[in-house]
Amino acid sequence: MxxxxxxxxxxxxxxxxxxxxxxxxxxxxxxxxxxxxxxxxxxxxxxxxxxxxxxxxxxxxxxxxxxxxxxxxxxxxxxxxxxxxxxxxxxxxxxxxxxxxxxxxxxxxxxxxxxxxxxxxxxxxxxxxxxxxxxxxxxxxxxxxxxxxxxxxxxxxxxxxxxxxxxxxxxxxxxxxxxxxxxxxxxxxxIDTELVAPDDSVALQLGELKLSRQDEVITFVNRNLEPCRGYHVFMRALPELLRRRPHARVLITGGDGVSYGAAPTNGQTWKQIYIDEAHAQHPDMDWSRVHFLGQIPYAQFVAMLQLSRVHLYLTYPFVLSWSLLEAMSAGCAIVASDTAPLREAIRHDETGVLVDFFDPAALAEATCQLLDDPARRARLGAAARVFARENYDxxxxxxxxxxxxxxxxxxKPAGEGAATAPGWTPPPPAQTTAPAPRPAVAPAFKRY
Incomplete structure (x- = not known):
């Protein structure tokens, strides 16, 4: 064929x-x-x-x-x-x-x-x-x-x-x-649930900082940091999270561009707009524990999910991100927005926790409750992984x-038209004096 x-x-x-x-x-x-x-x-x-x-x-x-x-x-x-x-x-x-x-x-x-x-x-x-x-x-x-x-x-x-x-x-x-x-x-x-799986021995090096499962790590992922994926709501919950969790490290993955919504009209990035808002309203916020990682290699992305104690995912009613399902596959305890795409994968208090998209205080509260309850985290994370393997493996x-x-x-019956050719051979490359191409590699593709 x-x-x-x-x-x-x-x-x-x-x-x-x-x-x-x-x-x-x-x-x-x-x-x-x-x-x-x-x-x-x-x-x-x-x-x-x-x-x-x-x-x-x-x-x-x-x-x-x-x-x-x-x-x-x-x-x-x-x-x-x-x-x-x-x-x-x-x-x-x-x-x-x-x-x-x-x-x-x-x-x-x-x-x-x-x-x-x-x-x-x-x-x-x-x-x-x-x-x-x-x-x-x-x-x-x-x-x-x-x-x-x-x-x-x-x-x-x-x-x-x-x-x-x-x-x-x-x-x-x-x-x-x-x-x-x-x-x-x-x-x-x-989702490759064999690759994206829990790993208690995982470690992640961020400059001079080395994080392990012993650290309290909160994760947030967008392909690009923008309102369509709830970045603004997350940033408004962040100061309260840092205040209540004095030892937490917050890892934020995502680029500075726009994937789905409109770009800001002032020439800035959504990322910087909400950083500036947080700075203005909470000048004493401890930014040393907030790590913007940008768009990272996939192996590092998986390690980040494996480190996570609580993973946050928010979205408008729109396309569901692979990263949410990968977080489930990694066994993360998840706090997510109570929006239509999420309800298909996150069942409240079974495979995760759902909160009002527009309520930063509820997002912070639900995250802190999970951080204080290891047994509940373990139960939700294990159920999330089972759900991912049964439905998305x-x-x-x-x-x-x-x-x-x-x-x-x-x-299906073919439509009217020419008969299918019995075989096809790709034409040879055009003659060129340019250097030979590099070995083929899988094209990069952002998964979050």
């Missing part, structure tokens, strides 16, 4: 699925991506890059700008697909993350291919992230419904094209409208289900 993956930041959510399919000798697996990867092959997957020839031009209507960018990427991917077809590649199955518009026109190139979509999120006017936090009201309340409708245009165009779809959580799948919702299989990307649960989903997608 010939399989095409499409993801602007490949491997993205297909980090495990694509190599697993490529490992089977009966499959040829190709990936279309914008990401610069050193080699033309990664873990058995043939890498084909595409590059947009232009960007969104000035004068595009603000409501249309998001879709305009997606059409530009969709055209660039379409042109690369035409070249692949000319070389003889005829995929039986296309598996795409449609979020950036790349797969908009691929059925024009290969109408016979079955298209499976990774359905991450459908934007909602109510019940989602939009309008959830009154601290950040929309700049155009009257036009918000129109803007959201246009933002979902990419989803709306893709849905009739798809033969099947996959979503990582039931709540994320539930954001999509019927009848498309009924075509979505809920299968998580998977990569090797035993998620990857087998993903592979079965691909096989079912391939078995």
């Amino acid at each position: 010939q399989i095409l993956f499409v993801h602007q930041n490949f491997p993205g959510q297909f980090k495990h699925l694509a190599p697993a399919l490529a490992a089977k000798p009966e499959h040829t697996v190709v990936a279309l991506t914008m990401r610069q990867i050193d080699s033309r092959q990664w873990q058995g997957v043939h890498i084909v890059r595409y590059t947009p020839k232009t960007g969104s031009q000035p004068g595009v209507h603000p409501w249309l700008r998001d879709f305009d960018t997606k059409v530009i990427r969709g055209e660039a991917c379409f042109r690369a697909a035409l070249q692949l077809r000319e070389q003889g590649f005829q995929p039986d199955v296309i598996i795409a993350h449609p979020g950036w518009g790349e797969s908009l026109f691929l059925k024009q190139v290969w109408p016979q291919a079955r298209l499976g979509l990774y359905c991450e999120f459908y934007y909602l006017l109510q019940g989602g992230d939009i309008g959830f936090d009154p601290e950040f009201p929309t700049r155009d309340a009257d036009g918000e419904a129109c803007r959201v409708e246009m933002r979902n245009l990419n989803n709306a165009v893709h849905m009739p094209l798809a033969d099947a779809a996959i979503s990582p959580t039931h709540w994320q799948a539930s954001t999509f409208p019927e009848p498309f919702r009924s075509r979505i299989s809920v299968i998580h990307d998977g 990569l090797k035993q649960v998620c990857l087998p289900r993903q592979m079965a989903w691909v096989e079912a997608l391939a078995a």
Whole structure:
């Protein structure tokens, strides 16, 4: 079977699925991506890059700008697909993350291919992230419904094209409208619960400071430190946490950019804005026990979770972070926001503790209660790990289900179009005098 993956930041959510399919000798697996990867092959997957020839031009209507960018990427991917077809590649199955518009026109190139979509999120006017936090009201309340409708245009165009779809959580799948919702299989990307497991011997070196399980460590993780993931609420709870826990070390992981929400309008970063707020309101706060780690290597990230006595995770009603499930797999005692995506994994006082997203005092109180109660921490952490292994384990649960989903997608009747080519061989590299490429390595991919 010939399989095409499409993801602007490949491997993205297909980090495990694509190599697993490529490992089977009966499959040829190709990936279309914008990401610069050193080699033309990664873990058995043939890498084909595409590059947009232009960007969104000035004068595009603000409501249309998001879709305009997606059409530009969709055209660039379409042109690369035409070249692949000319070389003889005829995929039986296309598996795409449609979020950036790349797969908009691929059925024009290969109408016979079955298209499976990774359905991450459908934007909602109510019940989602939009309008959830009154601290950040929309700049155009009257036009918000129109803007959201246009933002979902990419989803709306893709849905009739798809033969099947996959979503990582039931709540994320539930954001999509019927009848498309009924075509979505809920299968998580998977957590390596063997790798991310409790380790009482773990140690983490932070400069001259060495932390072990004997230290009282509180952890907080965002891909980027921003309000969408509750960074502002956490920072407002931090002074009380430090006051009540004089020996605690707080490890904060995340970058300075923006992953999902809007950037601050004053040119600062959300990280610095809430550091400054805490400084102004609590000038005597002991910052020496607060460690901003930035975006760290995965091995260090796992060690941090293994050290954690209490892990904090907050989010708007939005995509659920892998880091929450990895914290569960590591056996962390977790305090999380009582928001819709969390209720699927965190059952209050069973696999963690849920608190009001907007209540920093409740966040601090719940954290301190857990720090004072080793037996409860142990019970919650053990239950969290069991839940993670039973529902999100990569090797035993998620990857087998993903592979079965691909096989079912391939078995669907093909549409009208050219017959599948019997085989495809990637073209040889162009002759060049440049140095030989470095050995292929797995592309970096932020998991939190």
